[in-house]
Amino acid sequence: MRLNAFLARAGVSSRRGADDLIRAGRVAVNGREGELGTFVSPGDVVCLDGRELSAQELAYVLLHKPPGTVTTARDPQGRPTVVELVGHRVRAVPVGRLDVNTTGALLLTNDGQLAHRLAHPRYEVEKTYVAEVEGDPAPATLRRLAAGVELEDGLTAPARTRRLAAERIELVLHEGRKHQVKRMCAAVGHPVRRLERSRYAGLGLDGLAEGEWRELSADEVRALRRLVALER
Structure with a gap:
């Protein structure tokens, strides 16, 4: 694996932070100063500031994110983060x-x-979202959301939509643009009041209250890896 990925697995920083450590000359591989393109092989000795590091076990966690938490490892404003909330024994960071x-x-x-x-x-x-919106979208509006909405960064890809209740709709997307659901709903005249992601990559929230988390099973990890062509 690349040196920055090894440092992230060792729990010392994010990949971006690892790049900074490497540029600063603080990382050595087998006694030689590491570079951004350095690969780490089994048996290699990696040191940070002279201290030997080891890669951590792989961790896969599903969190029911509560409101008021930021999706980062650290927040300059001091707000609670999802990494702090999970408090896993190894450094697991959010995907997206x-x-x-x-x-x-x-x-x-x-x-x-x-x-x-x-x-x-x-x-x-x-990704499946449940949105509470202002007003009750008509069937034609749901069809418009499904077909694609023109936003400032282009037309959204086709999606699946359905009405769950008055002022409550479900959207299933394959994109991940910033604030996408909120922007789509606002564009068709139904601003979002509350938003929940009910499923991600086939993983649902069954049995998890807000703020709770669980480890993925081996079968769930294999399913994720197959989903993105890492396994057959």
């Missing part, structure tokens, strides 16, 4: 983002390869 007041299914892992593919548009990972 949810807005601070959006609730629902959030995956955290230190498996960098899987996280990268899940977040990549190429794999069209499915």
Whole structure:
């Protein structure tokens, strides 16, 4: 694996932070100063500031994100983060983002390869949202949301939509643009009052209250890896 991925697996920083450590000359591999393109093989000795590191076990966590938490490892404003909320024994970080007041299914892992593919548009990972909106969207409005809505960054991809109740709709997307659901609903005249992601990549919130989390099963991890062509 790449050196920055190894450092992230060792729990010392994010990949971006690891790049900064490497540039600063603080990381050595087998006694030689590491570089951004350095690969780490089994048996290699990696040291940070002279201290030997070891990669942590892989962790896969599903969190029911509550409102008021930010989807980062640290927050300059001092707000509670999802990483602090989970408090896992290894450093698992969120895959993608949810807005601070959006609730629902959030995956955290230190498996960098899987996280990268899940977040990549190429794999069209499915995300299901339940939105409470202003007003009750007509069937024609739901069809418009499903067909695609013109936003400032282009037309949204086709989606699946359905009415759940008065002023409550479900949207199933394969994209991950910033504030996408909120912008789509606002564009058709029904601003979002409350938003929850009920499913992510086939993982639902069954049995998880807001703020609770659980480890994924081996079968769930294999299903995720198959979803993004890491396993057959």
